[in-house]
Amino acid sequence: MANDNNPAARYGRGAVVLHWLIALAIAANYVLAWVSEDLPKEERMALMGNHKALGIAILLLTMLRIVWRLVHKAPPLVETLKAWEAALSRVTHAALYFVMLAVPLAGWGLHSSASQGRRWACSACSISPPCRLASTSRPSACSMNCTKCLPR
Numbered sequence: 001m002a003n004d005n006n007p008a009a010r011y012g013r014g015a016v017v018l019h020w021l022i023a024l025a026i027a028a029n030y031v032l033a034w035v036s037e038d039l040p041k042e043e044r045m046a047l048m049g050n051h052k053a054l055g056i057a058i059l060l061l062t063m064l065r066i067v068w069r070l071v072h073k074a075p076p077l078v079e080t081l082k083a084w085e086a087a088l089s090r091v092t093h094a095a096l097y098f099v100m101l102a103v104p105l106a107g108w109g110l111h112s113s114a115s116q117g118r119r120w121a122c123s124a125c126s127i128s129p130p131c132r133l134a135s136t137s138r139p140s141a142c143s144m145n146c147t148k149c150l151p152r
């Protein structure tokens with residue numbers, strides 16, 4: 001590629017390191033939550049503790065990455081892109097940043113509402129057919145211990 005030796009045409013080292021650190025951490029955190037689902041309660045809670053800690057680290061790293069991105073200029077898009085392709089690329093990148101913030105914030109919200117908001121969450125789940133079906137067919141996958149769907 002002709003642009004490979006021109007630093008302005010590439011993302012800086014900080015952006016690249018943060019991109020891959022966060023991508024790996026997201027993949028690892030997904031696996032942690034997934035694996036913990038089928039474990040006995042004590043082991044699940046221990047693994048979920050690590051899941052939450054890593055999730056908060058991802059949130060902080062994403063905030064750092066956004067600041068980094070605002071301070072450092074991103075390389076220009078390839079000139080051959082059509083206007084709609086360039087617009088789609090910007091929207092996709094913005095959507096990825098949104099998800100990188102929204103997922104850990106949603107997890108944090110879930111964690112914080114575990115005691116107080118549980119009744120509210122159970123009611124919401126019990127009137128949502130897909131959620132109700134998921135929690136009744138696989139009770140171990142739902143940690144809310146609510147009595148609305150299943151007698152426990």
Ligand code: HEM
Nearest residue numbers: 019022023024026027069074077089092093094096097100
């Ligand atoms: C959880 C996984 C991932 C997330 C959240 C993510 C997020 C992002 C974001 C937000 C950008 C935009 C950077 C910016 O301009 O500010 C980006 C760029 C990029 N990502 Fe990822 N990424 C992930 C995984 C991957 C993987 C697996 C690959 C390659 C196989 C990849 C390749 C790239 C490339 C090549 C760019 C630069 C695109 C360009 O030149 O405009 N990413 N990524």
Ligand code: HEM
Nearest residue numbers: 026029030033052055056058103104107108110111142143
């Ligand atoms: C990028 C970061 C994160 C990713 C990718 C992620 C992903 C996941 C996934 C895939 C699940 C399993 C959902 C299911 O039951 O099918 C889950 C569950 C959960 N996550 Fe996260 N999470 C993240 C961050 C966080 C954070 C920061 C917290 C709390 C501080 C958190 C708390 C929870 C809790 C409490 C559950 C269990 C929900 C339940 O079964 O009741 N997560 N997460």
